Amino acid sequence: MSEAMETVEAFRLRARVWLGGNLPRLEDHEIRDDPEDDADWVRNRELQKLLYEGGFAGICFPREYGGLGLAPEYQEAFNQESAHYEMPLRLNIPTFSICAPTILDMGSEQQKRDHIGGALRGEEVLVQLLSEPSGGSDLAGVITRAERDGDTWVLNGAKTWSTSAYAADWGLCLARTDWDAPKHRGLTMFLVPIRAAGITLRRVRMTNGANEFCEEFFDDVILPADAVVGQVNEGWAVASRQLVHERTAVGGGSPYMSGRRRRSIGVESATPLEIARRAGRMDDPGVREDIGAWYVQHRVHEQMVARLSAGMKSRLYPPPAASMMRLMHAEVSWLTADxxxxxxxxxxxxYPAEDGKEFSDIGRGWLMRQGGSLGGGSTEMARNIISERVLGMPREYAADRDVPFSQVRRSGS
Ligand SMILES: Cc1cc2nc3c(=O)[nH]c(=O)nc-3n(C[C@H](O)[C@H](O)[C@H](O)COP(=O)(O)OP(=O)(O)OC[C@H]3O[C@@H](n4cnc5c(N)ncnc54)[C@H](O)[C@@H]3O)c2cc1C
Structure with a gap:
């Protein structure tokens, strides 16, 4: 029987046996994400290579680019089976769930083979170079510029908030290539090697102590012609696909993520129920009410993701409906943190110095709770998208629409 015809249950059993023989099994207390631990990236690449060699990488990616070409049900079965094993979870966002699907939708044949294949083999980490110091919500207003010089492009400007760029090999970078066109029509997406000459990368320390975010400065970075993803000056179409994948991933509905972070004490996503058990507060009526409220919201989120994923797949809902998952995710993460x-x-x-480590992550997680309303586009922007592009309400007024970008007034210009 060919693998493509294998039933989900047969695939599940085969995965169970392979996982048992090839990946380390983890106890709950061993699941811990240390933002300071750069060696973890090396380990994630090793684990991904193991998955690839074992025939379990890229379950929903097409076979011609190194995946298995299977339906999301197979990925879901694998997620359930791998829940108790060490998995390369760091590669899920943005490499597998955002960058690779964008290249799959919009990239050249060569880019698909090189970068999707490279990521599935554990050889490449990809990141997003979208937001700029001047702002992230108005993505079409980017001012990083790429100018043509013969067969090459010369990139100048700056990006910021690039999650895990320090550990990456390539970035999808949106730059302006035509200043005389209106803002959405003069953009081009490039695949940029993170360690190219002319790139200065700095890590940014966040309020919770993590320094996963980076900022990059481009000074005359030379890019070859084949660094362009999609067409020159049609980068907005690429960025739009990328944003749909990002909102789907952040909202919890991407079929390209493999493995699932378990909710466990000791990580920022510990559930209120687990925290109450550990804190000995299960009998407190106020605590029980809070847990009930959290549980209802959490279940509604799960159902909503399932319904929207199915609806987007069958085209009942348009791609911008991904913003609904993204919005709900932010609401649930705020509620969970609070x-x-x-x-x-x-x-x-x-918390006490020695025995309170599991509680320290709760306070630290709370400090970062606003991140859930910004990453993948802000909550306000998600509401704008839902009203305009899902519900068909009137578009927000924009003074810069259809005006050559060089004539648009910007702060400092
Ligand atoms: C966890 C996390 C991960 C991230 N990872 C990446 C990454 O890998 N790569 C990357 O490029 N970026 C990344 N970002 C940046 C993220 O995309 C931006 O923070 C986001 O797009 C908002 O941009 P900004 O922070 O510049 O805020 P601004 O755009 O300056 O907005 C400031 C405030 O104004 C509101 N606002 C702006 N415009 C409107 C409007 N038209 N209507 C209503 N309200 C509006 C916003 O909602 C926000 O509250 C990440 C951010 C977070 C928190």
């Missing part, structure tokens, strides 16, 4: 802190009580912010 309730987690309330349930954890004083221990979540002032």
């Amino acid at each position: 309730i987690g802190l309330r349930v954890g009580g004083s221990q979540a912010v002032a």
Whole structure:
């Protein structure tokens, strides 16, 4: 029987046996993401290589680019089976769920073979170079520029908030290539080697102590003609696909992610129920009410992701409906962080030095809770997209629409 005809259950059993023989099994307390641990990236690449060699990488990516070409049900079965094993989860966002699907939709044949194949083999990490110091919401307003010089392009400008760029090999970078065209029509997407000459990368330390974010400065970075993804000056179409994949991934609906982070004490996503058990507060009526509210919202989120994913696949809903998943994700992560802190009580912010480590992540997670309303586009922008492009309400007024970008007034210009 060919692998493509294998049933989901047969695939599940084969995965179970392979996982048991090839990947380390983890106990709950071993699941811990250390933002300071750069060696973790090396380990993630090794794990991805193991998955590839074992025939379990890229379950939903096409076979011609190194994947298995299977339906999301197979990926879901693999996620369930791999939940207790060490998995290369760091590669899920943005490499597998955002950058690789964007290249799949919009890239050249060579780019698909090189970069999707490279990522599936554990040889490449890809990141997003979209936001700029001047702002991230108005993505079509980027001012990083790429100018043609014979057969090459010369890139100048700056990007920021690039998650895990320090550990990456390539970035999808949106730059302006025609200043006389209106802002959405003068953009081009490039595949940029992160360690190219002329790129200065700095890491940014966040309020929770993590320094996963980076900023990059481009000074006369030379890019070959085949660095262009899609067509020259049609980068907005590429960026739009990328944003759909990003919102789907952040919202929890991407079929390209492999493995699932388990909710467990000791990580920022510990559930209020687990926190209450550990804090000995299960009998507190207020705590029980909070847990109930969290549980309902959490279940609604799961159902919504399932419904929207199916609806987008069958084209019942348009691609911008991904913003609904993204919006709900932000609401749930805020609620989880707020309730987690309330349930954890004083221990979540002032924990004892030795035995309170599991509670320290709750307080730290709360400090970053606004991140859920910004990453993948802000909550306000998600509401704009839902109203305009899902519900068909009137578009927000924009003074810069159809005006040559060189004539658009910008702060500092
Ligand atoms: C966890 C996380 C990961 C990220 N990863 C990446 C990454 O890998 N690569 C990358 O390029 N970027 C990344 N970002 C950046 C992210 O895309 C931006 O933070 C986001 O797009 C908002 O841009 P900004 O922070 O510049 O805010 P601004 O665009 O300056 O907006 C400021 C505020 O104004 C509001 N606002 C702006 N315009 C409107 C409008 N038209 N209507 C209503 N409200 C509006 C916004 O909602 C926001 O509250 C990440 C951010 C986070 C938090």
